[in-house]
Amino acid sequence: MKKLIKATLSSIYYNVYFKYKKSVGNRIILYHSIGSKLSHDNYGISISKERFSEHIKYIKEHHDIIPIDDKYKYKLNSNTVSLTFDDGYKDNLYALELCEKYNVPFTLYISTGFIGKKQYLNEEEIKLFSKSSLCKLGTHSITHPHLDRLTYDVQYIELSDSKKRLENIVGHEIKEMSYPHGSYNQDTIKIIEKLGYNIVTSSHIGLNTKQNLDLKRLKRIEIIASDDIFSLEKKILGYYDYLALKEK
Numbered sequence: 001m002k003k004l005i006k007a008t009l010s011s012i013y014y015n016v017y018f019k020y021k022k023s024v025g026n027r028i029i030l031y032h033s034i035g036s037k038l039s040h041d042n043y044g045i046s047i048s049k050e051r052f053s054e055h056i057k058y059i060k061e062h063h064d065i066i067p068i069d070d071k072y073k074y075k076l077n078s079n080t081v082s083l084t085f086d087d088g089y090k091d092n093l094y095a096l097e098l099c100e101k102y103n104v105p106f107t108l109y110i111s112t113g114f115i116g117k118k119q120y121l122n123e124e125e126i127k128l129f130s131k132s133s134l135c136k137l138g139t140h141s142i143t144h145p146h147l148d149r150l151t152y153d154v155q156y157i158e159l160s161d162s163k164k165r166l167e168n169i170v171g172h173e174i175k176e177m178s179y180p181h182g183s184y185n186q187d188t189i190k191i192i193e194k195l196g197y198n199i200v201t202s203s204h205i206g207l208n209t210k211q212n213l214d215l216k217r218l219k220r221i222e223i224i225a226s227d228d229i230f231s232l233e234k235k236i237l238g239y240y241d242y243l244a245l246k247e248k
C-alpha cells in the first residue's frame with residue numbers, strides 16, 4: 001500500500017509539475033555492488049549482473065552519458081546521465097568490463113579502509129580502474145562513517161588519509177569524493193575545500209542544473225536491485241524528485 005501511494009505521488013508529481021517545468025540538466029545515478037551477495041545488504045544495494053547489463057545497454061541507447069569531470073559545469077545545457085559507484089566492491093570489475101565494452105564513462109568512489117578485504121577491490125584491481133580513460137576515481141572516506149556525527153579532527157583524518165592512500169595507489173591527485181551515507185555537515189564542507197576536493201557527490205535527490213549547480217553537493221539518485229528498466233527510466237526522468245521537497 002505504501003509503495004502504491006509512493007508510486008502514485010511520484011507519477012502525479014512528474015506529470016503535473018516536473019514535466020511542465022522542463023528542467024534541463026544532468027542526472028547522476030548511483031550503484032553499489034553488482035551480482036554479489038552481501039551480508040549487510042538489507043534493501044538491495046547489490047543489483048544482479050543481468051539487470052545491470054540491461055541498465056547499461058538501455059542508458060547508452062536512450063541517453064547521453066557524460067563523465068563528472070572538470071568540464072562538467074559547462075555540460076548542463078542538455079539532458080544527460082552520469083554513472084557513479086560507491087564503496088569499491090570487487091564485483092565492480094564487471095562494471096569496468098561493461099563500461100569499456102559500451103564506452104560509458106563513470107566514477108568509482110572507494111572507502112580506503114576496505115581495500116583488499118573480502119568482496120572489496122584490492123590495490124592491483126584499483127590500478128586497473130585508474131588505467132581506464134573512462135573511469136574517474138574518488139574517495140569515500142576510510143571507514144564509511146556518518147561524517148556529520150564526527151568531530152572536525154576525526155572527519156579530517158577520514159577525508160585526508162583516504163585521499164593520500166588512493167593517490168599513492170594510482171599515482172596521481174584525487175579531487176573527487178562522495179559522502180558515505182550521504183552524510184556531511186559544515187565541517188565536512190570546510191575540510192573538502194581545504195583538502196582540494198573539487199567535485200563531490202551527495203545523496204540529495206534531484207537533477208543537477210545550471211541554476212542549482214553545487215559541485216560540493218551534486219545530487220544523485222540510488223539504483224537498487226528491484227529497479228527494472230521502467231523504474232530506472234522513471235528515476236532518470238525525475239519521477240522521484242518530489243522526495244527532495246521533503247528534505248527542505
Ligand SMILES: [Zn+2]
Nearest residue numbers: 086087180181
Ligand atoms: Zn557508501
